[in-house]
Amino acid sequence: MRQVRTIRYKEIAVDLRRRLGAGEYTAGRLLPSEAELSAAYSASRVTIRKALEELRTEGLVDSRQGFGWFVAEAPVRQPLARLATIEAQLEAEGLRSERRITDFAFVPAPPEVRAVLGVDEVLSVRRVNLADGEPFARVTVWCPERLGRELSLSQVEEQSFYDLLPVRFGGATQTIGADAAGPLDAELLGVPVGSPVLVCRRVTADVAGTPVLIGDYVFPAHRTEFTVELASTEPSIAPGGLRLLEPAPSPDQRGESASR
C-alpha cells in the first residue's frame, strides 16, 4: 500500500476555510496578503494562491488586483443582479409583469428632485405596475431632461430606464418607509384610502456617482415586503440600516450654508 501524500494547498484551503467559518476574518475585511500568508504557512505564493483560488470558486473570498483578498458574502452572484429592476425581480419569481403609463411629461423638477439631480427640467413618468393583472405598484420616475428627451412613451412602457438610458449605472441608494395611502394611491392600487403602503425611493447613480435617476415606488402593504440580507454585525463596510427621520423641520436648522 502506498502512503497518501498530503497535498499542501488543500491543507491550507481547509485551514483557511476553518478560519473563515470561525469568523476570524470578518466579511468585507481584508485578509492578510499572499506574502504574509506565504510566510505564515511556510508555503510559496503559488501554493497560497491555489488555496485561495479554490476558496474563490466556492464563493467564500474574492480579490481585486492591487487591493487584496477579502471575505465575500455567501449569496453574491452578479453585482449587476442587485441593481435589478422591480420587473426583473418579479420575473425571477415567475410573475408576469406589465406597465401602464399614466403620465409622461417634461416638467420643472420638484425641489427635492432638483436638489438631487441638480437640474431644473426633468422627464416625469408615472406608471402603474401590474403583476398577473393586479396592480401592485405605483411608480414615479424622474430623469434629467437632457437624458429623457430621446425617449418615447412606448419605449418607456416596454423597456426599463436602465435599458433605455445611455448611461453606465454605478449603484443606487434605496430608502424604504411606510405611509398611509392617499386618494391617488388608493384609486390606482385598488386599496382603501388610509391603508398602509410601503414607499420606496431609489436614487440611481452612474459609475461616477452622479445621481441620474430618481424613482418613487408605492406598494400596497398587504402584498409586498422587502428582504435584506445583513451579512455581519461587524462595522466593516456593512450597508443597510435604519434611519430616524427628523422629528420636524425645526426653525433654527433651516440652513443658509448653501444659500448663495
Place this chain on the structure above:
Amino acid sequence: MRQVRTIRYKEIAVDLRRRLGAGEYTAGRLLPSEAELSAAYSASRVTIRKALEELRTEGLVDSRQGFGWFVAEAPVRQPLARLATIEAQLEAEGLRSERRITDFAFVPAPPEVRAVLGVDEVLSVRRVNLADGEPFARVTVWCPERLGRELSLSQVEEQSFYDLLPVRFGGATQTIGADAAGPLDAELLGVPVGSPVLVCRRVTADVAGTPVLIGDYVFPAHRTEFTVELASTEPSIAPGGLRLLEPAPSPDQRGESASR
C-alpha cells in the same frame, strides 16, 4: 497573521462619520479645511479627500470650491448606517437610546417562531425603545430557552442580545413591510390606531447559519425609514430585494387564481 490590514481613508471616513453623528462639526456647519484635516489625521490631502468623497456619496457632507466642506442639510441621499444593533446606530447619530422592558417570560414558541428556531420553549422579551425620551420602536425578541435561561431582566434591559448571548453571530435576514398600527402599537408608540407603521422581522443566525434569534420591530412610519445600498462598486455589499407576499393566510377573502 492575525494582523488586520486596514485602509486608511476608510478609517478616516468612519471617524468623520462618528464625529458628524455626534454633532461635533455641526456648529458653524463648516468642517475643517482639507489641509487642517490632513494635519489632524496625519494623512495626505488625497486620502482626506477620498474619505470626504465617500461621505459625500452618502449625502452626509457636501462641498463648494473655494468655500469648504459643510454638513449637508437636506440629506435626500441618506447616510448608510452600519448594521449592528439599532441602539448602536442611534448612538452613532448622537441620540440617547433607552429601553423599557414590558414583558419578560418563558413561553411556548409561537408557531412561526418555532418553525424558524426549531425549539418548543422560548424566552420572549417585549420592550419599547426610546430615543431621546420619545418611543420609536416596539420590539419583541424570541430566543431559545436554552440560550435565554441565563439572562436576567436587568441584563436584557441594559445590554443587547448580541452582547449577552455566547454566540458568534454570522448574519441576519431582515424583512421589511408596512402595516397599520394596532391598539397596542398605538399605545406604546404614541401614535393613532391605524396609522402606518414599518414592521420588520430580523432573523439572526450564528456563524454556522442556524437561526438563534428572532426580532420583530414596529416603527412609527413618520419617524423611521430604512436605507439600502445597491450594487456599489465596493465589494461585499448586501443585496436588497422586493418580495411579494402570498395572498394573506388570514381568513380574509382575497383568493382568486393562485396560479403561481
Place this chain on the structure above:
DNA sequence: GTGCGCACTTGTCTCATAGTTGTATGCTTT
C-alpha cells in the same frame, strides 16, 4: 460704494513610492 488684491479654499492635475494581486517561466521533488 466700487473695485482690487490678498489669503484661503476646493478641484484637478502630475510625479513618485510602496505594497498588492495577476501571470508567466524555469527548476526541484515526489
Place this chain on the structure above:
DNA sequence: AAAGCATACAACTATGAGACAAGTGCGCAC
C-alpha cells in the same frame, strides 16, 4: 506528470508630495 518552490515582471491600488487653476470671502485703498 503533478505538486511545489523561487523568481521576475506587469498592472493595479493606496498614499504621499507638490503644483496650479478656479472659486470665495474679506479687507483696504480709492
